[in-house]
Amino acid sequence: MAMPAQLYCNNLSFSEICAPLNLDLITGERLAVLVADEESALELLQTLVGLRPPRSGERLLFTETPESLAPTARRALRRRLGIVADKVGLVSNLTVLENLLLPATYPGGNLQQLQAAALTTLQKVGFDADADLRPGELRQLQKRQVLLARALLGAPELLLYVDLLTGLSARERAALLNAIAAVGESSGAASLFICSDPAQAGRFGVDVCDLLKGENP
Amino acid sequence: MLTAIGRWCINLTLETRTLLHLIVRSLSCLPALLPGRRPPVLRVFLKQIYFSGFESLRIILPVSLAIGTAIIAQVMGLMGTGNETLAAKVLVWAVVRELGPLLTATIVIARSGAAIATELGSMRLNGEIDAIDAIGIPPDEYLLLPRLAGMTLAMAALTIYFEAGAVLGGILVASYGWHIPVEQFFQGIYAALTLKDLTVSLGKSLLFGLFVSAICSQKGFHVSRNVTMIPRAASGGVMLSLFTVFALDGVAALLVHGLGSN
Numbered sequence: 073m074a075m076p077a078q079l080y081c082n083n084l085s086f087s088e089i090c091a092p093l094n095l096d097l098i099t100g101e102r103l104a105v106l107v108a109d110e111e112s113a114l115e116l117l118q119t120l121v122g123l124r125p126p127r128s129g130e131r132l133l134f135t136e137t138p139e140s141l142a143p144t145a146r147r148a149l150r151r152r153l154g155i156v157a158d159k160v161g162l163v164s165n166l167t168v169l170e171n172l173l174l175p176a177t178y179p180g181g182n183l184q185q186l187q188a189a190a191l192t193t194l195q196k197v198g199f200d201a202d203a204d205l206r207p208g209e210l211r212q213l214q215k216r217q218v219l220l221a222r223a224l225l226g227a228p229e230l231l232l233y234v235d236l237l238t239g240l241s242a243r244e245r246a247a248l249l250n251a252i253a254a255v256g257e258s259s260g261a262a263s264l265f266i267c268s269d270p271a272q273a274g275r276f277g278v279d280v281c282d283l284l285k286g287e288n289p
Numbered sequence: 290m291l292t293a294i295g296r297w298c299i300n301l302t303l304e305t306r307t308l309l310h311l312i313v314r315s316l317s318c319l320p321a322l323l324p325g326r327r328p329p330v331l332r333v334f335l336k337q338i339y340f341s342g343f344e345s346l347r348i349i350l351p352v353s354l355a356i357g358t359a360i361i362a363q364v365m366g367l368m369g370t371g372n373e374t375l376a377a378k379v380l381v382w383a384v385v386r387e388l389g390p391l392l393t394a395t396i397v398i399a400r401s402g403a404a405i406a407t408e409l410g411s412m413r414l415n416g417e418i419d420a421i422d423a424i425g426i427p428p429d430e431y432l433l434l435p436r437l438a439g440m441t442l443a444m445a446a447l448t449i450y451f452e453a454g455a456v457l458g459g460i461l462v463a464s465y466g467w468h469i470p471v472e473q474f475f476q477g478i479y480a481a482l483t484l485k486d487l488t489v490s491l492g493k494s495l496l497f498g499l500f501v502s503a504i505c506s507q508k509g510f511h512v513s514r515n516v517t518m519i520p521r522a523a524s525g526g527v528m529l530s531l532f533t534v535f536a537l538d539g540v541a542a543l544l545v546h547g548l549g550s551n
């Protein structure tokens with residue numbers, strides 16, 4: 073029996089300047105999508121997670137259409153996702169640790185256990201600063217590491233990365249990609265890298281679909 | 290002229306409807322504040338009480354002492370000694386019935402109301418509210434509810450402190466300035482203070498807290514993607530909150546002391 077798609081898109085139109093997206097991403101599968109610009113990348117992310125409706129076409133997230141769900145169910149669906157995107161960033165008035173714990177502790181749960189897990193995850197992604205700092209005090213790489221740790225802490229079934237490597241030095245890019253290789257891949261989640269920079273799209277080591285050229289997997 | 294008045298009325302109606310909708314939306318999430326239900330919401334709620342309630346005491350207490358002093362000084366200056374009981378009554382009427390809730394609300398608006406509008410506006414501008422929604426957390430429950438509930442309770446507590454501080458200030462100045470026996474002054478306070486006055490004062494402060502927090506949250510939530518909108522949201526929130534508080538106070542005074550006395 074075929075595995076159900078974590079993310080299914082059929083002629084999904086999300087931007088005026090990009091071709092519609094056709095996609096069938098199953099567990100463990102990894103793929104990169106190249107879009108026109110940062111705005112298109114954000115539009116695609118928002119469309120995929122149900123923050124905005126598709127312009128046309130169909131999109132199923134864990135076999136569900138987010139728009140057809142009640143708000144509570146829609147948010148429960150989003151909690152199965154891990155999002156690593158500057159535009160879906162950290163809450164500025166919370167510390168790094170509080171940011172990590174926010175989605176994890178929201179439904180309740182053992183705070184001490186989650187706190188220990190959060191600190192371990194931070195270590196695994198290579199975060200070397202104080203967990204009591206606020207996002208405004210972090211470097212770009214550290215912010216992405218915290219975003220990655222927050223995403224991984226929720227044991228996501230689908231990881232969505234947006235412009236992950238933009239604005240980082242070669243050394244920082246390597247550090248982040250190593251962290252993803254070590255932690256992200258072992259999670260077994262499907263991964264979609266949304267990228268607006270052609271120079272970065274090839275660095276993820278996965279197939280790239282250039283939506284500007286109308287390519288689809 | 291008529292067009293302008295009509296437009297103002299329509300805008301006011303629409304804004305009131307949006308505000309009431311926001312209050313209902315937030316209060317419908319109230320169970321999230323129960324212990325163990327939503328720990329992060331409870332944490333924001335406690336932070337809001339600390340910021341709006343506890344930290345404002347440093348401003349509220351000196352102001353209340355000064356107001357009590359000023360009222361007693363004016364009354365004693367007008368009536369001279371021999372009317373101590375009446376002076377105490379005037380102090381209680383002025384402070385508990387009007388000045389306590391009103392001045393506390395004014396201070397809280399200037400301090401916490403502006404802060405709420407600025408903070409939420411900045412979060413909206415930076416995409417943090419969308420981010421919270423995207424990671425599966427309802428913004429109404431996590432951002433609005435604790436601010437509304439926290440500020441409402443803080444306003445009520447601060448009003449009580451303000452009234453107690455003003456009465457204390459009055460007692461001190463009457464006692465040291467005019468050598469009025471404290472017992473005599475207290476008799477006047479007991480004679481003037483009724484349960485109805487206290488209930489109305491507390492009710493008004495709760496209402497002011499609810500509306501001020503809702504107005505400032507709404508202004509912050511509706512900042513568009515432009516940085517100049519943040520100061521506009523803050524000043525808009527402060528001005529509309531002041532207008533609402535004075536309007537509500539007028540309506541409450543009319544209902545309780547005006548129409549009710551006939």
